[in-house]
Amino acid sequence: MERTLVLIKPDGVCKALVGEVIQRIEEEGFKIVALKMIRLDEEKAKEFYHSHKGKHFFPGLIKFMLTAPSIALVVEGKGVVKQIRKIIGERTPEEAAPEAIRGRYASDGRRNIVHGSDSPISAKREIGCLFHPEELYSYDKEDWLKSEPG
Secondary structure: OEEEEEEEOHHHHHOOOHHHHHHHHHHOOOEEEEEEEEOOOHHHHHHHOHHHOOOOOHHHHHHHHOOOOEEEEEEEEOOHHHHHHHHHOOOOOOOOOOOOHHHHHOOOOOOOOEEEOOOHHHHHHHHHHHOOHHHOOOOOHHHHHHOOOO
């Protein structure tokens, strides 16, 4: 089963869109196998966005990511990387489909509500950057549903 990282950025948290993003993910039938609120420090933000180092927007991106907490999720499912990218939409609201999260809620290319891994390789690196292996949950839904409370 494929996994991807979804990061609800500071603007998504501040605009109270956490529930909306999670609902869209779950409505597509994907499982959330890890979730936490994090406050990136400069070092962790630079590590996470290292592929953009040297680009003109990198300093502004890092500064933006330090403004408020983010919500990090690990999402699991068949073809999840590609499907999450579709749910999220293109980088800017003008490029994104109107029904996509970014098309509906983003302000611009930086304040675009949510990040999603762009490939399985990136997903593995990004998940490792923000989560320890023991924080990732694996479950068989049928076994979980059969379990007795208490």
